[in-house]
Amino acid sequence: MNSTQTVAVTGSTGFVGRNIVRRLLAEGHRVRALVRDRSKAREVLAVGNPGLTLVVGDALDGATPAELVRGATACIHLIGIIRPQGAQTFEKAHVRSTEAITAAASAAGCRRFLHMSALGVNHDGMTDYHRTKWDAEQIVRASGLDWTIFRPGFIHGQDGEFIETAAGWATGESQPWFFLPYFTRRVPDPTCITGVAPEVDPILSPVWVEDVAAAFAKAIGQPSAIGEIYNLVGPEKLTWPEFLLTVRNAVPGADHKLQPWGIPGDVAACSARVAKMLGMGWALPFDEGMARMGMRDSTASMDKVRSDLGLEFRPFTETFHGYAAALS
Secondary structure, X not given: OOOOOEEEEOOOOOHHHHHHHHHHHHOOOEEEEEEOOHHHHXXXXXXXXXXXEEEEOOOOOOOHHHHHHXXXXXXXXXXXXXXXXXXXXXXXXXHHHHHHHHHHHHXXXXXXXXXXXXXXXXXXXXXHHHHHXXXXXXXXXXXXXXXXXXXXXXXXXOOOHHHHHHXXXXXXXXXXXOOEEEEEEEOOOOOOOOOOOOEEOOEEOOEEHHHHHHHHHHHHOOHHHOOEEEEEOOXXXXXXXXXXXXXXXXXXXXXXXXXXEEEEHHHHXXXXXXXXXXXXXXXXXXXXXXXXXXXXXXXXXXHHHHHHHOOOOOOHHHHHHHHHHHHO
16 A cells, blocks of 8 residues: 655546545545636535645646645646647647646655656657647656656546537437447558448547546555556447447437447548638537547557556446446
């Protein structure tokens, strides 16, 4: 069991952050949680728990990062966005926030640093999301801190935004109302006599948010995890149609006539790019990057997590059925 530590957490009121804070407090750690909105913090965090201290501010406002890591022995950095909105850009959310938090941790002598990146990140990533996540990783690696980087795939859980969206599709309460959408991709097939590459359904291995929280909590006090990068995915592989049908079949009030329908990801990405150029990007529920990411597989090996952290993650179908009734 990890010794009690004081852990600074950014992105603490987000879907993953609130679950990590809950896990840390349950294990007896003290938590200093960075929040921008105290009222939201009261809704999603255990405000009143003597082990929790709220630090109100922004990672980029200058003084807040130093206040956040004051007295902390470890820092978990979770700030990230999936789609830019207004002044909130990938550069600010992923790169500049990481620069600010690593610098503050280093100055305060907070040596242990755990960073959330994303599956599939590399130097020539397919989207601005991946490229800025890669840049953030390089900042962490060059920080001189005792770092660990996690690269989760598709994270699911009761409060997850996409799960709530998919539940809305299944019940017919959210557009597109008549089908369950997902992105497909073309894969070259030399045996195809038409010359048109067939559309293929991507595969994903959803990882439960509580298992993600367990990985972060376990790694804090694990010396062997220092300087390591871990993929985080679940043990169950599903095509997107299988995933959507699992959601539809378990959500109360779902319309079982609704069927998954694949949208060519390249076409969707092109449409989103044109919409953005015309100043109409807001009219689509996705942007170019989301379409390109959605058409790729989201799977990986978990051997390293098993060997280094001793963790076994739980399959999507089992864990989803545990909270599906609450989505009604």
